[in-house]
Amino acid sequence: MKKLFIYLLLPLLILGSCTKLDQEFYSQVTPGTFFKSEKDILAALNRPFTHARWYVGEDRWYLQEHTADNFAITTKGPHWENGGENKRYHYHSWTPDDGWIWGSWRGTLMGIALALDARSDLEKLDYSKFALTTDDQQAHINQLNTLIAYFYMRGLDFFGGLPIFNSLEGENLPRNTDQEVFAHIEQLLKTAIEKLPPKSQLDEPAAGELKQAAAAAMLAELYFNAEVYIGRPMYQECQQLSQDIIDGKYGPYQLDATWYGPHSFKNDRSPEIIWSIPSEFNKLQYDWFYSSFYHYNSREYFGQDMGANNGTHMTPSRRPDSTLYRNEWKLGSPFEKFDNGDLRKKPYRYLGSSNYEGMFLVGEQRKPDGGVINGTQEYDRRPLFLRDQVGRFSEVGPGKKYSSVAQLPSNMSEGEENTGVRLVKVPIPTLADNSLRWGADNPVIRLTEIYYMLAECKWRRGDIAGAAGLINTVRKRNFVNGADPNPVLAANFDKYRFIDEWSIEFLGEGRRRTDLLRWNMFTTEKWWDHNPSGSDHLKRFPVPTQAISGNNNLQQNPGY
Structure with missing residues (x-):
């Protein structure tokens, strides 16, 4: 070799x-x-x-x-x-x-x-x-x-x-400089854009291949973060590419009509998917996150048979005394960044026939038939209630370590089994519909990202109203009849509102550090x-x- x-x-x-x-x-x-x-x-x-x-x-x-x-x-x-x-x-x-x-x-x-x-x-x-x-041959080579x-x-x-x-x-090759790697990526993508075929029809299902728009989206992303990577702002270049993608220069794409369309069991047919990784039950299934994200007994909530390790959760929006962390910092608190009327903020429930609602495991955990789910550790034989808080609540009470929740510390060392809201961005069916399990592909690039990149480029170049319009175009699908109670306005569209919008739309999609770096x-x-x-x-x-x-x-x- x-x-x-x-x-x-x-x-x-x-x-x-x-x-x-x-x-x-x-x-x-x-x-x-x-x-x-x-x-x-x-x-x-x-x-x-x-x-x-x-x-x-x-x-x-x-x-x-x-x-x-x-x-x-x-x-x-x-x-x-x-x-x-x-x-x-x-x-x-x-x-x-x-x-x-x-x-x-x-x-x-x-x-x-x-x-x-x-x-x-x-x-x-x-x-x-x-x-x-x-x-x-050129299409294959340029996919690579x-x-x-x-x-x-x-x-x-x-x-x-x-x-x-x-x-x-x-x-034993040495490292090339940041600038040299940036230029290498740029040239690969420019060549690929010229050689790759575009998507031909809006309803063409995504099958995992990289088409022209995917290479263009990656080049836009490279320019979008160029100031972090090589110290050179390239928002104008990103803006042009993003506008071209939205305008259909690299094939027909459009925003999905629903918030769940890009993530659903049938998301390969979502018109906003630019590149996704195919997944199918027992065939390269997209499921790595399950064991880390969910409680040991979340299988009962989902009506499933899969165990989990109860590790990852969302950072808390509330102190142990239930008051919001509003005045201590502006980042984080991801669950409470969602408006109460946002359809995604509902607890996740599989409704049958590949339909579901909500995006979180939060509050009292019950089986699909309504039965109570108990904990296994601090809440053994007691109902499991997932809190948007971090604290050792099981140690509060007469004769225990803390006399009241006001005394509870909240930090990385003080979790317990019911700590934290859990994200369900990939839908999970009950065993009755188990053929759907892991049928949702992993949407690596979707058109919403292009809208948000274009909006940020406009914002940075002074077009606050244009940026707000793009974000609101996406936001409205998250509310009944498109009635957004808190649209982005020029008056409230500061950098913290923008980084919140990235968090809300792309929560858990593996990009948060990059967004914080850029800001x-x-x-x-x-x-x-x-x-x-x-x-x-x-x-x-x-x-x-x-x-x-x-x-x-x-x-x-x-x-x-």
């Missing part, structure tokens, strides 16, 4: 493969002998997309959300202390030895390597021998170029400069149990110790 690929692959095999790599790897078989049909070509093309399915969740999601203001994994009695790692991310005191950082560095370079390997094979083929055209650009852009966001490699030859809030603002560090070096994660130990040409980021 090629040396670089061994360097990237061995840690994956040692730590457990994200793609399970149970298929035979054909790196030493020439394309001319392996590829016998179009099916073989598609298998090679799809292999790095299987890696992308894993990559868009897990460690990358944790780095984006658990270092920001909307989610936390509190210590819950004897559970989730994890050597303090969860707290280090929340308090911005992570180290080069922490696991999510290593997993993300490793996963980024592995994704690039897999896509490069597939591209190398497909470039060598004579597509006419498979009754395919050169346009087909777009995917390579995606991995590099995520790596740039997390770490800054990465080693740039265009083949799997060589080893210069990640290291400067306070949120629940988090004081700002003011340290610019924390805007990038460190190069993992394991990466440097395997490649002494890698230089550590400043400040670590």
Whole structure:
């Protein structure tokens, strides 16, 4: 095997493969002998997309959300202390030895390597021998170029400069600069936009492939965050691309009529999906979050048979005494940022026939038939009530540690089993409709993001009314008859209202840290149990110790 690929692959095999790599790897078989049909070509093309399915969740999601203001994994009695790692991310005191950082560095370079390997094979083929055209070949190659650009852009966001490699030859490459990686991503995407086909029809279902609009959306995102990445604002360039996407230059897309359309069991047919990762029950299913997000007995709430670990929850909107954290900080409090009339704020309920309502597990937890759900730890044999608060409420009362809730501390060490509202953005059916389970694809890029990017570009360039109009166009679908009680107005549209709108619409979609960085809030603002560090070096994660130990040409980021 090629040396670089061994360097990237061995840690994956040692730590457990994200793609399970149970298929035979054909790196030493020439394309001319392996590829016998179009099916073989598609298998090679799809292999790095299987890696992308894993990559868009897990460690990358944790780095984006658990270092920001909307989610936390509190210590819950004897559970989730994890050597303090969860707290280090929340308090911005992570180290080069922490696991999510290593997993993300490793996963980024592995994704690039897999896509490069597939591209190398497909470039060598004579597509006419498979009754395919050169346009087909260019579409396949540029899907891979777009995917390579995606991995590099995520790596740039997390770490800054990465080693740039265009083949799997060589080893121990040094890091390129932020500017060089930015330029590499930009060129890959510009080329892909020219070569990829556009979406042809509005009702064309998403099937996981990258089309022209996906490459254009990624390039818009690169420009959108350019000031963070390379110190150069490029909002005008982002604005033009975003407007072109909305205007249909790269194919027909439109906002879904409902809030749940882009997330539902049938979201592959949502007109606003630009790129999604397909999911199907027992077939590369999109389910990584379930075990972390939900309580041990949430299976009873969902009418399901799946256990969970009761880890991740939303940060609290309320103090232990039930008053809101309104005057202490402006970020966080994600549940209470939703208006009470917002259809999404209802408790999640599966209604049958693939229909559901609401987006949260909150308050009294009951089975689909109305039966009471009890806790298993502090609330063993007592009804389970999920609180939008953090505190050891089970330790309040006569003869207990605290005489009243007013004495309860609220911090990362003081959770218990009922701590925190839980997000249900991916619908979960009851066992009666279990064929629908994990049928919702993972919407990586949707048109709503383009509307919000365009709005922010307009806002930053002084068109506050134009920005508000775009946000309100999206907001109205979240209310009965489109009657929004709290639309964005020029008078109330400051930076905090804007960052709240990003939070409300994209809650839990693995982007929060990036949004806070762009608004210069990640290291400067306070949120629940988090004081700002003011340290610019924390805007990038460190190069993992394991990466440097395997490649002494890698230089550590400043400040670590």
